[in-house]
Amino acid sequence: MQEFDVVIIGGGPIGIACGLEAKKQGLSYIIIEKGTIVNSLFNYPVNMQFFSSSEKLEIDEIPFISKEAKPKRNEALEYYRRIVTSNQLNIHLFETVTHVKKQEDSFIITTNKAQYKGNNVVVATGFYDLPNRINVPGEDLPKVSHYYNDPHYYASQKLAVIGASNSAIDAALECWRKGAEVTLIIRGPEVGQRVKYWVRPDIINRIEEGSIKAYYNSEVKEINPTAIIVTTPDGDVTLENDFVLALTGYMPNFEFLEKLGIALSEDEKRLPSYDPETMETNIPGLFLAGVICGGMETHKWFIENSRIHAPIIINTIRKRMAPEGKEISLHP
Structure with a gap:
């Protein structure tokens, strides 16, 4: 069973940003995505144009050049795909996480293809899969x-x-x-x-x-x-x-969050519990990133305002590892 410092569930823009940050800080990591690269964006309408300008969709300060100020779907797919391939990110595509179990100070992540051990888990699964x-x-x-x-x-x-x-x-x-x-x-x-x-x-x-x-x-x-x-x-x-x-909107996979043990608010917003200073949930070592943080308030978090989650999470993990004297090696 492969072991990683960080297992990232979701290969959208914010999951990719978490992978980039983990690699930059020398943490071993894996991104697990049930579809293709930025699967939700791939399933957007073919002619869709973003509300945000291209620079607000950038991750890790990698320039996003588009023909117009507000890029279209095909340009975003090209941008994020090239980030993954040029940085040789460790991403497993068309692999679905079926179970996550806390085991002492780590997690066992089971997918439809393999099992992994993660010292930390980041959930960056978005909200586009379940329609209202x-x-x-x-x-x-x-x-x-x-x-x-x-x-x-x-x-x-x-x-x-x-x-x-x-x-x-x-x-x-x-x-x-x-x-x-x-x-x-x-x-x-x-x-x-x-x-x-x-x-x-x-x-x-x-x-x-x-x-x-x-x-x-x-x-x-x-x-x-x-x-x-x-x-x-x-x-x-x-x-x-x-x-x-x-086209009445979409919602996060609350059933998956509940199976992980993440506490949700009891009102209609169903806000997941996390510390905004670290993005850590009520489960130690389990973090949230991206639009999933908003529960049913899916309009509150976007790529442009949740890009900061990646450095917040990885810095938190890195600082916790340093006092233990754990050697940080540059795993792929």
Whole structure:
């Protein structure tokens, strides 16, 4: 069984940043990622443009050069992939962590491929894997998706988009421009205030001119193979429908956190317990990094404001090892 000073679960930007920092400080480490490099970003829509400028997405002060001030998905994939390959980071891809067990002062990490021993564990798994379900009849029909990829797929189709955030509004506009008949179903009274500032006026104009139909203060009541039923302030409305994009957000894997023994707040925010000075949870030696720190408040942590987690965590681990006189060698 291989032993590491740090086992990092999650190969997104912040997991990669933790690996870079561990390597720089001479700690042995491994990054375990269940998908490809920056798997969540890979699953973003093909035409997605970040809200953040490229320099705010940089990790370890490695320059991120993009064609525009705000980079697109393909540029981010190139950037993070090159960081991994050029720095020869020790990352295991398409390997899923199934169990983490505390054993005295270390951890046994079991995956679908191997077992590892880690003196410390960093959880940097993000929140993009579990969609917030709307829990209505018909949600599991093949015509319904909680993820959006390419607008071409919906050309000449009657498409309902549920949600008022960036992902929903981007999908509605892109699909309309490719020839879909788009209807927005929004639970609140308006398009979300956190929608990208250059996109929000666009969708409002399209709604006001009638190009995109919007139902405010409304919710989908039922989905069937040929229609959806929407509850509106004026009563239920039945709409002909070919496809539904339920883009109502995503959540961290709380079940995984609870299995690790991490305490979660009992309110709807489900905030995990950690010390912001060290990022260590209530389990000694177990740390959190990145957007997972926000629980259900997934809008609070981004790449740009959680990059600092990597040096905080690795510095904490390094300082604890130094007094013990442990030799720090430059493992790959």
